[in-house]
Amino acid sequence: MMNEYSRAACEQLDLEDSLSEFRDEFAIPEGMIYLDGNSLGVRPKAALARAVEVVEEEWGVGLIKSWNQADWFSLPQRLGNKLAKLIGADDDEVVVTDSTGLNLYKVLAAALTQRTERKVIVMNGSNFPTDNYMAQGLLAQLGDGYEIRFAEHDDMEAAITEDVAAVCLTHVHYKTGRIFDMAAITAKTHEVGALSIWDLCHSAGALDVDLNGCNVDFAVGCTYKYLNGGPGSPGFIFTAKCHQGKALQPLTGWWGHADPFAFERDYRPAPGINQMLSGTQPILSLAVAEVGLDIFLRADVAAVRAKSKKLTELFIRLMTQRCSQYGFTLVSPEDAECRGSQVSFSHTHGYPVMQALISRDVVGDFRAPDNVRFGFTPLYTSYVDVWDAVDRLVDIMEKELWRDSEFNQRGAVT
Amino acid sequence: MMNEYSRAACEQLDLEDSLSEFRDEFAIPEGMIYLDGNSLGVRPKAALARAVEVVEEEWGVGLIKSWNQADWFSLPQRLGNKLAKLIGADDDEVVVTDSTGLNLYKVLAAALTQRTERKVIVMNGSNFPTDNYMAQGLLAQLGDGYEIRFAEHDDMEAAITEDVAAVCLTHVHYKTGRIFDMAAITAKTHEVGALSIWDLCHSAGALDVDLNGCNVDFAVGCTYKYLNGGPGSPGFIFTAKCHQGKALQPLTGWWGHADPFAFERDYRPAPGINQMLSGTQPILSLAVAEVGLDIFLRADVAAVRAKSKKLTELFIRLMTQRCSQYGFTLVSPEDAECRGSQVSFSHTHGYPVMQALISRDVVGDFRAPDNVRFGFTPLYTSYVDVWDAVDRLVDIMEKELWRDSEFNQRGAVT
Numbered sequence: 157m158m159n160e161y162s163r164a165a166c167e168q169l170d171l172e173d174s175l176s177e178f179r180d181e182f183a184i185p186e187g188m189i190y191l192d193g194n195s196l197g198v199r200p201k202a203a204l205a206r207a208v209e210v211v212e213e214e215w216g217v218g219l220i221k222s223w224n225q226a227d228w229f230s231l232p233q234r235l236g237n238k239l240a241k242l243i244g245a246d247d248d249e250v251v252v253t254d255s256t257g258l259n260l261y262k263v264l265a266a267a268l269t270q271r272t273e274r275k276v277i278v279m280n281g282s283n284f285p286t287d288n289y290m291a292q293g294l295l296a297q298l299g300d301g302y303e304i305r306f307a308e309h310d311d312m313e314a315a316i317t318e319d320v321a322a323v324c325l326t327h328v329h330y331k332t333g334r335i336f337d338m339a340a341i342t343a344k345t346h347e348v349g350a351l352s353i354w355d356l357c358h359s360a361g362a363l364d365v366d367l368n369g370c371n372v373d374f375a376v377g378c379t380y381k382y383l384n385g386g387p388g389s390p391g392f393i394f395t396a397k398c399h400q401g402k403a404l405q406p407l408t409g410w411w412g413h414a415d416p417f418a419f420e421r422d423y424r425p426a427p428g429i430n431q432m433l434s435g436t437q438p439i440l441s442l443a444v445a446e447v448g449l450d451i452f453l454r455a456d457v458a459a460v461r462a463k464s465k466k467l468t469e470l471f472i473r474l475m476t477q478r479c480s481q482y483g484f485t486l487v488s489p490e491d492a493e494c495r496g497s498q499v500s501f502s503h504t505h506g507y508p509v510m511q512a513l514i515s516r517d518v519v520g521d522f523r524a525p526d527n528v529r530f531g532f533t534p535l536y537t538s539y540v541d542v543w544d545a546v547d548r549l550v551d552i553m554e555k556e557l558w559r560d561s562e563f564n565q566r567g568a569v570t
Numbered sequence: 571m572m573n574e575y576s577r578a579a580c581e582q583l584d585l586e587d588s589l590s591e592f593r594d595e596f597a598i599p600e601g602m603i604y605l606d607g608n609s610l611g612v613r614p615k616a617a618l619a620r621a622v623e624v625v626e627e628e629w630g631v632g633l634i635k636s637w638n639q640a641d642w643f644s645l646p647q648r649l650g651n652k653l654a655k656l657i658g659a660d661d662d663e664v665v666v667t668d669s670t671g672l673n674l675y676k677v678l679a680a681a682l683t684q685r686t687e688r689k690v691i692v693m694n695g696s697n698f699p700t701d702n703y704m705a706q707g708l709l710a711q712l713g714d715g716y717e718i719r720f721a722e723h724d725d726m727e728a729a730i731t732e733d734v735a736a737v738c739l740t741h742v743h744y745k746t747g748r749i750f751d752m753a754a755i756t757a758k759t760h761e762v763g764a765l766s767i768w769d770l771c772h773s774a775g776a777l778d779v780d781l782n783g784c785n786v787d788f789a790v791g792c793t794y795k796y797l798n799g800g801p802g803s804p805g806f807i808f809t810a811k812c813h814q815g816k817a818l819q820p821l822t823g824w825w826g827h828a829d830p831f832a833f834e835r836d837y838r839p840a841p842g843i844n845q846m847l848s849g850t851q852p853i854l855s856l857a858v859a860e861v862g863l864d865i866f867l868r869a870d871v872a873a874v875r876a877k878s879k880k881l882t883e884l885f886i887r888l889m890t891q892r893c894s895q896y897g898f899t900l901v902s903p904e905d906a907e908c909r910g911s912q913v914s915f916s917h918t919h920g921y922p923v924m925q926a927l928i929s930r931d932v933v934g935d936f937r938a939p940d941n942v943r944f945g946f947t948p949l950y951t952s953y954v955d956v957w958d959a960v961d962r963l964v965d966i967m968e969k970e971l972w973r974d975s976e977f978n979q980r981g982a983v984t
Binding site: 183185190192195196198199203204207208210211212214215216217219220222223228254255256257258261265281282284285286288289290292293294296297298306378380386387388389390391406407408409410412413418419420421422423434435436437438439440441442444519521523524 | 599604609610612613618622625628629630633634636642668669670675696698699703704706707708711712720792794801803804820821822823824826832834835837849851852853854855856858933935937
């Protein structure tokens with residue numbers, strides 16, 4: 157990392173950046189510094205033409221023939237095989253389908269069928285809670301003594317004991333960006349005879365995830381953050397080969413049937429990853445999500461992670477150098493190895509500060525009670541973006557421009 | 571209905587058709603007679619501009635702000651309230667979300683929480699089987715003596731006995747187009763103290779469904795058939811007001827939480843119809859589906875149903891008049907009151923006959939073992955379309971043109 161910080165030095169880093177060519181593939185609004193790709197990734201330019209093609213040609217002209225001719229039926233597998241390369245999975249281990257939450261429900265239910273004698277699920281109560289909610293819905297259905305044991309980073313290993321059926325964690329914390337050590341926790345999970353489930357919402361497309369290298373059993377995630385799939389684009393499921401055909405999920409729709417077009421009366425599970433599918437998929441959202449994945453296939457995942465660390469490191473150093481007198485406290489880990497692709501600071505006036513930034517075209521987000529959160533997407537965020545973002549923040553703090561935003565304090569919702 | 575059948579008489583019917591103006595709202599491919607709107611509805615012309623707007627403006631420029639500014643978060647409810655008007659539901663009783671199968675799972679699970687002392691579900695084994703599959707997945711989870719009692723039209727009332735928890739039927743049969751009498755069966759269902767669940771996949775947008783008039787408890791359906799929402803566009807859920815806040819579904823994601831943006835650790839159910847939501851929705855598919863619903867809001871549902879009956883009646887009569895010598899047997903009910911908006915015939919060479927028709931731009935579909943199926947969408951199918959379709963079929967049968975198609979007998983998949 158640099159010793160001196162200047163805009164010129166950032167320009168130099170951009171010149172040396174092997175990923176810089178990817179920025180031109182994205183339609184970043186003019187003048188905007190978008191540091192919220194960890195919530196919703198920006199639009200790949202090619203997504204527009206793809207959407208038009210699906211609507212005008214495949215739907216409009218091809219109509220029902222497109223289920224075969226445009227390969228609509230195989231989108232979950234085709235996208236899954238592309239995504240697999242970004243997360244250390246093999247062919248036929250990933251499908252893109254449904255929402256992350258529904259997928260979490262599926263894999264958790266599937267995992268529990270393999271450990272029926274155990275009743276405890278370990279989760280992380282402070283992370284984005286929809287995974288907890290889905291698990292709570294499932295456990296209430298199963299009844300019969302099931303419980304969730306919530307733990308935080310520091311007491312996680314201690315929580316993983318011989319009575320645990322599954323450990324189900326979000327890899328990168330949505331607020332702090334802190335990473336759980338996937339290799340160590342999965343090893344500990346297996347040591348006690350439990351199964352590991354990872355939620356990769358804040359990892360896929362930003363970290364060099366290695367599911368099979370870590371012997372992970374199941375994983376889920378979304379495609380609309382770092383993978384730039386579009387608003388609410390379908391989530392994904394990873395099931396390790398060793399569990400396929402055995403650990404079955406209960407949302408048994410016709411796309412997960414062994415012979416969907418036989419229209420048999422009774423369900424027979426597809427033997428492979430297809431069993432993780434349920435009903436008919438939203439083709440337009442799914443097809444457009446492929447555009448983001450295709451861009452990633454040309455990028456080196458290790459280079460993405462390396463740049464992610466450099467961007468967040470630069471941001472923290474510039475904040476320390478130029479904003480330390482304004483009351484920001486780093487919430488994210490200082491060690492880049494333990495940090496995802498986002499940086500959060502707490503600040504007493506976090507909400508109006510973020511509003512002031514957004515009104516000056518630096519888009520991050522706010523997470524209650526006092527967190528300002530900045531996401532750095534290696535494919536389209538430049539080092540100069542980081543410099544300019546801090547520059548505008550310095551201006552806001554210096555002139556107390558955030559006071560103007562205090563009058564507009566409605567709840568932050570993204 | 572006419573006594574004489576001629577193309578001129580069909581032209582006259584089109585001139586008198588109060589719905590004929592709607593045809594121009596749809597992008598029907600040049601020269602195609604599309605009789606498969608019961609599988610995938612054609613594209614409303616306005617869908618293209620809407621898709622471009624969502625991708626280019628709302629996603630591309632608005633980015634995360636669009637969750638509020640473009641009302642992405644309220645799409646399930648907004649579309650639901652529009653759809654409600656087509657199926658006899660009230661405001662705040664319908665949401666558009668997820669797939670039909672997942673929605674069926676939700677409402678069936680919710681219904682069973684209200685009848686815990688009963689273990690029998692009545693279903694129709696010969697209908698499109700994904701509902702059976704979802705029910706089988708749920709019942710396997712619940713264990714403990716639950717069973718499905720399958721019945722057909724003729725023994726349905728007899729199957730609904732005092733031990734039944736829920737009767738879960740697809741309103742219109744996907745192959746035959748035969749209608750279950752919603753009012754009578756729902757009344758019988760309530761008489762024995764059970765709850766009624768209707769799948770409206772082949773009804774919504776074609777029949778004058780009156781859910782509240784029939785005191786239906788729950789319903790689900792899709793938006794990509796007669797509602798022209800686009801390939802795999804999200805399904806819907808109806809929950810009668812009296813069950814909201816009580817009959818809760820178990821796929822408890824954050825969109826169904828009482829306060830989704832409080833990010834509380836534990837699930838608290840939303841009090842109203844929102845509890846039927848689970849995770850983040852595929853916005854592009856959902857937003858485009860609204861275009862089809864908006865067209866319907868300008869149409870009179872009773873006129874739609876009246877035209878549907880006239881179209882299918884005309885088709886059957888023309889087939890009888892002009893094709894009777896070619897071995898077609900009517901599979902659909904003769905009585906229009908008992909028939910949905912589709913007509914099926916069985917034919918020994920059904921598959922090559924349909925292939926020959928499709929290659930001559932008359933698009934219906936084939937359902938094993940020997941059914942040729944034709945769907946009639948009142949908003950864009952003309953009476954002349956019906957004449958011309960039969961005309962081309964006569965030509966195919968007369969000259970035995972279908973024999974050419976026998977060489978291309980791969981499985982029909984739509």
